[in-house]
Structure formats: C-alpha cells, structure tokens
Amino acid sequence: MLQQFPYHFFLLFFLFECTTIGFHEKKVREGMVFGEESQFRVCLITEPDITKKEISELFAAWNEELSFYQLKALPVELAVMERPGFWGTDILGYLMEHQLTKDCDRLLYLKGRTWGDIVFEVLTLGIFVGVGLKLEVQGAVEGQTNTRGYIKAKYTSTIQMLFTSPKSTLIHEGYHLLGCGHQLFMKECYEKIRDVKLLLTDPNRDPNFFPVITTRGKKILSRDKFLIRLRED
Template sequence: MITRIYYICFLLTFVLQCTTIGFHEKKIREGMEFGDESRFRVCLITEPDITKEEISDLFTAWNHELKYYNLKAEPILLEVMERPGFWGTDILGYLMDRQLTKDCDRLLYLKGRTWGDITFEVLTLGLFVGVGVKLEVQGAVEGYTNTRGYIKAKYISTIQMLFTSPNSTLIHEGYHLLGCGHQLFMKDCYERIRDVKLLLTDPSRDPQFFPVITTSGKKILTRPEYLTYPNSE
C-alpha cells in the first residue's frame, strides 16, 4: 500500500511538471476580473527542422489557454539557427546574452530534434523504466526576469508522448513567462496574471513592453538587460 501511494504521488508530480503549472480552479478563475484583451509579442529563435505549421499549432494551443485571461501571444520569428549547445543550460545561457529588442516582450527558443536527442531519449527511457529516474527536460524559463525560455518543440519519445506534448510544454513554460511558479492549484497563478495585467496602467511602465511580476515577486516594467545566468523555472 505504501509503495502504491508513493508511486501515485510520484506520477502526479511528474505529470504536473510536464503538462501545466497546477490544477485549474474554474470557479475561482471565473470569479476574477482579468480586464480587456491584451497582447504580448513572443520573439522566436528556432532550429531548422521547426516548420511554420508547427509554430502555428503551438501558438494556437497556447492562445486557447490564454483566452481564460483575455490574453493573446503573438509570435515573431527572429532567427533560424543551429543549436548553441546540447543541454538546456547552453540554450538558456545563449538567450541570456541576447537583448530583447523593442519588438519583443518575451524571447522563446524552439528546440528541434537531432540524432543526439534521439540517442538521449532512448537512454532516458531505459532509466525511467528501470529505476524511475527522469532526466529529460522539456523546457525551462530563466527565473530572474521570466522573460526568456525554451521548449522542446519536436519529439517522439515514448515517455514524452505518454505524459506531455510540445503544446502542453509551451503552455507550461508560457505560465512561467507570465510570472507563475509551480503550485498544486492555480489560484496564486491567476492572481499573478491579474496583477501583471494591472501593471499595464502603471505610469512607470515602458509602453512598448508587456510587464511581468517574477516568481519571486519582482515587478519588471521595462525591457530587462543582463548578461548573467540566474536560476530557471
């Protein structure tokens, strides 16, 4: 019995991390006021195997979720390039060195799928089945400003297909890009998004930047500039 309970808790935690920030609370969400529709611009850096159709599908799914908050994410393709390194930390480090341009409210890297990724997927599948250790990371957002992140936008791993998808990964990391952290239920996240939208009327805000309140509670009203590598979500 104890083993079964442990497994259920492990599985629940794993699924929550892969698919969303927490369980939705419909009555609480519908009782909150999120104001008029607002749009924010997400600048994209993609790998060569990511198609326009895949980008469209990703943002269609994300915007379906964002309708809850009268928000819409607008994709802007900046660049197509080869991956700056194999690991997610390499990608985040690269993004940290990129300044957000005046057309960008958020910067998102779409990671494709190489032979090296396929080999790693096979390895992680073996570890997961054998000892329950999950090494594969589907995406991350830096935790200093919550304005830069990446997702794995193309994959066919058995583990991935069981628990998540590129669309759900973008929705998950998209909540981080709006300042939400991890929680079991979504009430705190709803409040964070509401408060971010309220910042749109703050006189100190750069009118060309969609603001964010980070997971640590820091208000960012102007386009952030930094070259350090902080923690990630």
C-alpha cells in the first residue's frame, strides 16, 4: 500500500490541477482591498446546442466566485456556429484570428456535445480506468494575451461529473482570463486580480477596455496595444 501512495497522490493532484486554479486562502483574500465593483464584458461564441438558460446558469456561478473580488462578468452573445475543429487547439487557433470588438473585453467559446465527443469520452474513460491517465481537456485559455478561451459547456460522462462540471470549468478558465496561472495556493492570483483592477485608474488605459496582466506579467491596457502584442508574437 505504501508503495502505491505516490502514484495515487500524483493522480489526485493531477485531477485537482485540472479542475481548480489553486486552494483558496480566505484570510489572505479578505485582507486585500479590491476596490469598487467593476464589470467586464465576455463575448460568447456558442455551438447550436447551448441554450440561453445554460449560459445564464454558467455566468451566475462564475459571478458568485467573482464577487470575492468585486467583479462581475457580463455575457454578450456574439455568434452561434459549428465548431471550427475537433480539438481545443483548433478552437484556440480560430479565436486568435478573431479580433476583439469594442464591445468585448474577453472572448469565450462554449463547446456543446456532439457524437464525436461522446465517442471520445468513452475512449478516454477506458484509458483512465486502465492506466489512470486523464486525456480529456475541459477548457483552456491562450497564453499570449489571456483574453481568449473555451470551455466544454455541456457534458454528462461519469468521469467528467466526478471531478468537474461546466460551472467549475468556467470558474477555472475565468481565473486564467484574469491573468492567473496555476498555483497551489491563491495568494499570487489574488494579487494579480487586485493589480488588474488598479489598472482601471491608469491614465493610459482605453476607458472602453477591461485591462489584463498576462500570466507572463505583460500589461495590456487597450485593444491597440493588444493587436500590436499579437503581431509581435
């Protein structure tokens, strides 16, 4: 039993890392000042089987989490379309080619559930049961600007529901959209969100854009600088 412990501990840690951004530190968070409530607009590209009710429930859960930081995410339904490709990299590639409009501070793609997804879920469940390797990815945010991402917004497979949900996936990726990376404890993430909110008073900020400090520490204060940043990368 003792010899098996490291493997199971690693497996549980891996699953934890896939479903949350880090452990909350309530005392640390409550000791920080996040200022007045601010809002940012999240433009949505959804697949045809995603309903308005599901969108509303997803954002209600996310905004409950964001209330810790006096923040609120406002969904802006931009388009309904078929998936640009099966893999998450296909979706992120499509989003990186999609320019943020003046009504968008972040861009989020909501994946539905196709027959191809169901087959892949069964396959990955077999691999997980057989060797303990979890291959399915529930969401991701690109690392260049932390302004674009996707989540799997509809699923029912056993392995998915055991460890995560569309709501928890959105909360997880939502932290990435605010510039947070992965960490064991969330003090660094709290500081990142606080610093992003402080940028709201920066005189160089585009008043029509909610800023971001990327995971790499780059400050993006306007869409013009954002586009320059994309070209540089």
